[in-house]
Amino acid sequence: MANTGKKTKGKQKIEIKMIENQDDRLITFSKRRLGIYKKIGELSTLCGTEILFIIFSPAGKPFTFGHPSIELIANRFLNGNIPVIDDMHALIEAHRTVRINKLIQLYNEVQSQIDASNETQRVLAQQITSGTDSNRWWETPLNQLNPRELYERYSHFSKLLDLFHISRSKKIAAASSTVAPTGPAEDAPTNFPLS
Numbered sequence: 001m002a003n004t005g006k007k008t009k010g011k012q013k014i015e016i017k018m019i020e021n022q023d024d025r026l027i028t029f030s031k032r033r034l035g036i037y038k039k040i041g042e043l044s045t046l047c048g049t050e051i052l053f054i055i056f057s058p059a060g061k062p063f064t065f066g067h068p069s070i071e072l073i074a075n076r077f078l079n080g081n082i083p084v085i086d087d088m089h090a091l092i093e094a095h096r097t098v099r100i101n102k103l104i105q106l107y108n109e110v111q112s113q114i115d116a117s118n119e120t121q122r123v124l125a126q127q128i129t130s131g132t133d134s135n136r137w138w139e140t141p142l143n144q145l146n147p148r149e150l151y152e153r154y155s156h157f158s159k160l161l162d163l164f165h166i167s168r169s170k171k172i173a174a175a176s177s178t179v180a181p182t183g184p185a186e187d188a189p190t191n192f193p194l195s
Helices: 022-047 070-079 086-130 147-178
Strands: 051-056 062-067
Touching: 022 051, 022 062, 051 070, 051 086, 062 070, 086 147
Parallel strands: none
Antiparallel strands: 051 062
16 A cells, blocks of 8 residues: 655745844845846846846845846946936945944944953952952951951952963863874863862
8 A cells, every 4th residue: 555645745835034043044045046136037027127136145245136237237327328326325325334333333342341351350450459458368367357358258269269260271272272182181170179
């Protein structure tokens, strides 16, 4: 007995919506671009007109399409046979302005993060140099500290431990990226001993 049922779902209708993932959006655009060009060419043939079409990819790169050719249409504009349409220039300028504003916003965010990091470093350096009673705050016995000072001591040690972890991770990453493994590596402990 032969199985007469379908093995695939066939052509399915999909919901038209914005693709959120940037990589997926670029892949979909690259797959669909030639189909879009084909449809534009068919439209210009049916209408009997010349078309200059610019598509901006999700990454902001412009793709142009001209029918019968881009060179022919560009030469007609350059020779002055057809007045240049300012809408196209305005569209390109608007897209460029949006991209510049996004880059400025990103730059400002990074700059504020750098400023916050520098301020944190300055505060930590000031706390380390001021100490509780002297520049050697770590030598004060714990039983002589009030609760606020104990909390500050705990905070200092926590930040110091974090800095050790970061420094250690950077050194391990640098060593592993520059040295090719030649044999089985010995495992290093992943945490500092707390006692």
